[in-house]
Amino acid sequence: xxRITLLLLSIVLVSATAFAGGYQxxxxxxxxxxxxxxxxxxxxxxxxxxxxxxxxxFMKDKMHFEVGASAIMSNVSxxxxxxxxxxxxxxxxxxxxxxxxxxxxxxxxxxxIAVYTPYGSSAKWQDDWSGKFLIQDISLKAIFIQxxxxxxxxxxxxxxAGFVYTTGGVEINKALNYGxxxxxxxDANASGMGYxxxxxxxxxxxxxxxxxxRSRINMKVEGGDAKFTVPSSLNTLIPETNTFxxxxxxxxxxxxxVAYQATDKLLIAFELDWVMWGTYDTLSFTFHENGDLxxxxxxxxxxxxxxPRIGIQYDMMDNLQLRAGAYYDTSPTNSDYFTPETVSLNTxxxxxxxxxxxxxxxxxxxxxxxxxxxxxxxxYTPDNFEGTYQTITxxxxxxxxxxx
Amino acid sequence: xxIKFIYYIAILAFMASCKPDVNEFTPSNGSAxxxxxxxxxxxxxxxxxxxxxxxxxxxxxxxxxxxxxxTQVGGAEFVFPKVKSEFGxxxxxxxxxxxxxxxxxxxxxxxPDVGELDPYTDHVDYAVNNVGVPGAKLGHLLFNGYGDPxxxxxxxANPYFVKFxxxxxxSVVEQALSISPTFFSLWIGNNDVLGFATSGGLSPITPxxxxxxxxxxxxxxxxxxALMSSAKGGVxxxxxxxxxxxxxxxxxxxxxxxxxxxTLDFINAAYVPYNAAMEQMGQPxxxxxxxxxxxMVIFDADMPDPIPVTLKFRQITSDELVLMTIxxxxxxxxQWGSAVPIPSxxxxxxxxxxxxxxxxxxxxxxxxxxxxxxxxxxxxxxxILVDAKTTGIVVDGITFTTTLxxxxxxxxxxxxxxxxxxxxxxxxxIDAINTTYNANIPHTVVSSYxxxxxx
Numbered sequence: 001x002x003r004i005t006l007l008l009l010s011i012v013l014v015s016a017t018a019f020a021g022g023y024q025x026x027x028x029x030x031x032x033x034x035x036x037x038x039x040x041x042x043x044x045x046x047x048x049x050x051x052x053x054x055x056x057x058f059m060k061d062k063m064h065f066e067v068g069a070s071a072i073m074s075n076v077s078x079x080x081x082x083x084x085x086x087x088x089x090x091x092x093x094x095x096x097x098x099x100x101x102x103x104x105x106x107x108x109x110x111x112x113i114a115v116y117t118p119y120g121s122s123a124k125w126q127d128d129w130s131g132k133f134l135i136q137d138i139s140l141k142a143i144f145i146q147x148x149x150x151x152x153x154x155x156x157x158x159x160x161a162g163f164v165y166t167t168g169g170v171e172i173n174k175a176l177n178y179g180x181x182x183x184x185x186x187d188a189n190a191s192g193m194g195y196x197x198x199x200x201x202x203x204x205x206x207x208x209x210x211x212x213x214r215s216r217i218n219m220k221v222e223g224g225d226a227k228f229t230v231p232s233s234l235n236t237l238i239p240e241t242n243t244f245x246x247x248x249x250x251x252x253x254x255x256x257x258v259a260y261q262a263t264d265k266l267l268i269a270f271e272l273d274w275v276m277w278g279t280y281d282t283l284s285f286t287f288h289e290n291g292d293l294x295x296x297x298x299x300x301x302x303x304x305x306x307x308p309r310i311g312i313q314y315d316m317m318d319n320l321q322l323r324a325g326a327y328y329d330t331s332p333t334n335s336d337y338f339t340p341e342t343v344s345l346n347t348x349x350x351x352x353x354x355x356x357x358x359x360x361x362x363x364x365x366x367x368x369x370x371x372x373x374x375x376x377x378x379x380y381t382p383d384n385f386e387g388t389y390q391t392i393t394x395x396x397x398x399x400x401x402x403x404x
Numbered sequence: 405x406x407i408k409f410i411y412y413i414a415i416l417a418f419m420a421s422c423k424p425d426v427n428e429f430t431p432s433n434g435s436a437x438x439x440x441x442x443x444x445x446x447x448x449x450x451x452x453x454x455x456x457x458x459x460x461x462x463x464x465x466x467x468x469x470x471x472x473x474x475t476q477v478g479g480a481e482f483v484f485p486k487v488k489s490e491f492g493x494x495x496x497x498x499x500x501x502x503x504x505x506x507x508x509x510x511x512x513x514x515x516p517d518v519g520e521l522d523p524y525t526d527h528v529d530y531a532v533n534n535v536g537v538p539g540a541k542l543g544h545l546l547f548n549g550y551g552d553p554x555x556x557x558x559x560x561a562n563p564y565f566v567k568f569x570x571x572x573x574x575s576v577v578e579q580a581l582s583i584s585p586t587f588f589s590l591w592i593g594n595n596d597v598l599g600f601a602t603s604g605g606l607s608p609i610t611p612x613x614x615x616x617x618x619x620x621x622x623x624x625x626x627x628x629x630a631l632m633s634s635a636k637g638g639v640x641x642x643x644x645x646x647x648x649x650x651x652x653x654x655x656x657x658x659x660x661x662x663x664x665x666x667t668l669d670f671i672n673a674a675y676v677p678y679n680a681a682m683e684q685m686g687q688p689x690x691x692x693x694x695x696x697x698x699x700m701v702i703f704d705a706d707m708p709d710p711i712p713v714t715l716k717f718r719q720i721t722s723d724e725l726v727l728m729t730i731x732x733x734x735x736x737x738x739q740w741g742s743a744v745p746i747p748s749x750x751x752x753x754x755x756x757x758x759x760x761x762x763x764x765x766x767x768x769x770x771x772x773x774x775x776x777x778x779x780x781x782x783x784x785x786x787x788i789l790v791d792a793k794t795t796g797i798v799v800d801g802i803t804f805t806t807t808l809x810x811x812x813x814x815x816x817x818x819x820x821x822x823x824x825x826x827x828x829x830x831x832x833x834i835d836a837i838n839t840t841y842n843a844n845i846p847h848t849v850v851s852s853y854x855x856x857x858x859x
Contacts, residue, residue, distance in 0.1 A: 077424040082831075084429040084476060084846035130849045133801030177802055177812065177824075179857040231858035233502075233512050375426060383801035390424035 023121035030399030033367035034353010035311030036325020040210035040257035046100035049114035053160025054198030056150035061403035068399025069097035132175035142168030158200035188224025216252035277302035277332030323353035338378035345373035365399040434843030442585035443467035449536025453815035456492030464823035469830040484534035485568035491519035506737035524563035591641040639781035648789035651818030700741030717745035781840035800851035823853040
């Protein structure tokens with residue numbers, strides 16, 4: 001346990017880089033990460049608290065702990081329409097993590113607590129890049145804390161529920177066109193609440209199905225700090241310090257998956273995730289001072305997306321599993337309201353993973369993902385900022401699970 | 405297990421070396437030859453800004469930006485006659501700063517930016533691609549002697565041309581041809597109407613007809629013909645309407661505020677005899693002030709004849725324009741516009757605006773027709789300014805309007821472009837050239853140029 005604590009302490013960054021659908025990050029278990037991020041139809045222990053609380057009660061062990069993290073390394077390239085100049089982000093490493101602990105109360109009831117980071121985004125463009133008046137850098141962080149309870153109604157059905165408390169923050173920097181070095185920095189903490197419901201059905205020894213609903217969570221900012229660095233002659237119009245309100249929706253998800261044990265060694269699973277991005281319509285900032293001049297409503301007009309996933313696991317040895325998977329994540333963004341703050345493109349990804357158990361109670365889980373954001377011509381029409389974006393992202397991950 | 409780990413890391417290292425590649429731009433000169441580009445014109449071409457021709461203003465001039473972009477499609481280095489001062493050749497440079505008016509109130513606005521000049525006597529001794537001459541009218545471009553220092557005292561030469569003309573007798577067009585251009589831009593004609601407008605109608609508009617050197621049509625054809633004897637390709641730009649420039653729209657017509665009844669009664673009583681006289685003559689003119697913002701009283705020599713010269717003044721109408729150069733202190737402290745009529749050089753009356761507009765339209769017809777006949781690219785700058793004025797033009801998150809300072813388009817003199825405005829205009833030239841010559845000159849990045857500097 002001490003080692004786990006150390007690992008936890010070493011993780012200081014919670015943010016993940018904009019790499020796929022909007023600012024969602026599904027890297028919440030290094031077994032599932034290698035398995036096409038399929039998790040809903042599986043009962044792989046404590047990580048079920050995120051993927052499907054209904055499957056938690058089918059946990060085989062008395063107690064199960066999982067801890068892990070991923071390192072998101074993303075490269076975003078951009079070329080303005082009509083320009084020969086290409087620009088790149090200098091994104092910091094994104095490190096989503098998870099900590100799960102679950103234990104059986106009795107044959108029927110399993111409880112646990114999950115701490116994970118399913119949303120986050122960070123993008124760092126050069127301070128003087130061509131889109132500096134839209135965004136220079138952004139960092140969005142959210143930690144979910146979820147106490148969970150799960151029941152197995154009989155040996156086929158499991159249901160589970162978790163209450164979610166979310167705490168996080170957002171920081172945005174962008175340039176202002178009032179002469180050199182004019183900028184605005186927005187920095188705020190936000191919190192929200194939601195829930196996570198799951199239904200698990202073990203149809204046979206070979207076939208299992210899962211349905212999971214994670215609610216939309218509104219991250220509300222009230223009285224966030226705004227710092228305006230502008231020439232002093234403008235301070236009557238634009239005060240140096242200000243406060244603002246805003247709200248960022250973390251969309252709801254409805255996931256359905258099927259897993260089939262094709263042979264003794266081979267497991268195949270499919271999943272379809274419905275991500276309800278349609279809720280993200282506008283990003284509004286309301287400033288408390290000189291709000292008439294400074295407040296803004298910025299259209300985003302996201303749309304719902306459906307993500308098909310496939311995962312394959314092969315038991316190489318009793319203590320070694322190999323995994324592979326793939327998915328296609330369509331961008332929830334609107335091509336007329338696409339901003340470089342969240343470079344979310346139609347993305348194809350493949351995943352690789354393995355689990356190795358040196359001793360029975362311990363499993364070391366490795367995963368690797370590569371994401372290809374397809375080259376697309378996108379525009380943010382309110383600012384007439386148009387160009388071609390492309391992303392490539394690499395995500396190695398390491399997790400440890402302990403069972404008792 | 406160890407071997408697997410190494411394998412795994414090797415895959416990782418290989419993959420991490422792949423980077424996205426979005427470069428889809430292929431520069432192309434199309435059917436044009438951009439080897440030697442010469443820019444011919446007036447202050448706009450020269451890179452004049454903030455009331456002066458100074459180093460960084462020249463650098464950010466649209467013609468220089470266009471020349472820089474052309475180097476990606478076969479163009480040689482674009483050389484301009486560099487003014488070695490950030491304050492200009494002649495005094496008059498403006499910056500944004502604070503000034504105290506006659507009432508002791510401090511406000512932010514264009515104020516003189518004084519420093520060591522680079523006099524026109526310090527001659528530029530190298531060949532230049534930018535032969536834009538601030539103040540040049542169409543006919544000046546053909547005048548042998550426009551760069552002759554001996555003509556300065558007579559008012560026939562231009563110090564800006566004197567500074568870089570290779571001989572005293574060379575004309576601007578000959579100077580342009582001296583580098584054997586393969587491509588040219590010609591943006592001229594603004595001063596042929598602007599001179600009239602900025603003097604409040606005192607300096608004449610160039611006539612449309614007349615011999616070469618006098619009439620606009622003939623002179624324009626001759627200049628284009630001469631440039632095309634060397635340059636097979638080129639781009640022409642037209643003249644903006646005066647009502648779009650901040651120089652004419654910054655000071656409102658109703659700049660006389662009256663807040664108290666005593667002042668109001670006093671002023672209105674003073675105009676009782678005027679109103680009575682007008683009524684007696686059967687003239688519609690009346691001068692009447694109210695609490696609030698009032699139209700200024702202006703001199704107007706064009707008022708009909710039964711009116712004696714001593715009464716040829718009236719209140720300005722909302723469709724007439726006040727020039728930015730009007731001394732504000734005279735309004736505030738010397739009763740200009742209320743008790744003292746404003747001199748005509750600061751006003752464009754409705755009939756003067758009509759004259760300017762007619763001339764602008766006629767010249768623009770000539771420019772458009774010349775482009776069409778010769779297969780040259782054409783930039784409709786007049787429409788661009790109308791767009792900026794009516795809807796605004798947004799690029800890279802910058803909104804361009806014709807408002808002074810906050811509109812981002814004009815420099816502090818209200819007529820010439822600010823750096824970002826120059827970059828925007830350079831892109832319009834690039835679009836026009838790309839279309840006509842099936843070329844692919846890359847755009848400038850507008851947001852990479854400096855905005856208006858606030859103190």
